[in-house]
Amino acid sequence: MLGSTSYKLLAGSSVDVLIVPKTASFKLENLLVPTDGSGPAQKAGYKAINLAKVFSAKLNLLSVVEVEPIAFESEVPHLMETLEKFIDSQRKALASAQEALIKRCELEGISCFSSIEDGVPHEIIIDFSAKKSIDLIVMGSYGKSGIKKFLLGSVTEKVVGLSEVPVLVVKS
Numbered sequence: 081m082l083g084s085t086s087y088k089l090l091a092g093s094s095v096d097v098l099i100v101p102k103t104a105s106f107k108l109e110n111l112l113v114p115t116d117g118s119g120p121a122q123k124a125g126y127k128a129i130n131l132a133k134v135f136s137a138k139l140n141l142l143s144v145v146e147v148e149p150i151a152f153e154s155e156v157p158h159l160m161e162t163l164e165k166f167i168d169s170q171r172k173a174l175a176s177a178q179e180a181l182i183k184r185c186e187l188e189g190i191s192c193f194s195s196i197e198d199g200v201p202h203e204i205i206i207d208f209s210a211k212k213s214i215d216l217i218v219m220g221s222y223g224k225s226g227i228k229k230f231l232l233g234s235v236t237e238k239v240v241g242l243s244e245v246p247v248l249v250v251k252s
């Protein structure tokens with residue numbers, strides 16, 4: 081996990097920050113952009129596309145639908161319906177955010193793979209980066225909640241703290 085000094089440095093920085101774990105190798109062939117569809121995440125996505133172009137890298141888009149397991153245990157039918165609708169609209173919003181980045185990749189001639197998964201964002205992001213041999217994660221410093229007071233979102237904080245591959249945090 082991040083120490084308080086690293087956290088302050090990362091949260092307070094006005095420029096993008098690249099975090100390289102000690103064990104990481106330096107390769108830029110396979111990039112991962114986790115997006116929640118927010119402005120800061122999409123900004124990171126376009127930055128990653130520019131990087132992919134320079135380094136002839138592949139791009140992977142990953143969006144996580146945050147599904148609360150407790151909610152599914154509910155026996156209230158109406159609640160389930162509302163929840164399913166909410167999840168469905170989340171999925172659609174994520175797909176259209178990905179679509180914008182996919183279109184840009186097509187224009188730039190970059191191979192782009194996209195996926196939407198259910199679960200806890202930082203866990204899915206870390207798993208994905210290990211399984212798909214990702215060389216660099218490019219993500220926003222904050223996302224949908226964008227509580228600027230904190231300057232660093234909790235997903236980014238967790239990914240930076242747990243990732244075994246380098247993370248480029250794009251500041252907004």
Ligand code: ATP
Nearest residue numbers: 114115121144219220223224225226233234235236
């Ligand atoms: P918090 O979620 O802690 O209230 P926040 O929404 O402002 O605050 P984060 O969620 O940490 O901040 O978002 C930071 C970055 O993490 C985003 O720019 C995006 O790159 C990534 N991210 C966040 N949520 C998801 C998600 N559900 N799927 C994929 N990537 C995500």
Ligand code: MN
Nearest residue numbers: 223224225233
């Ligand atoms: Mn968030």
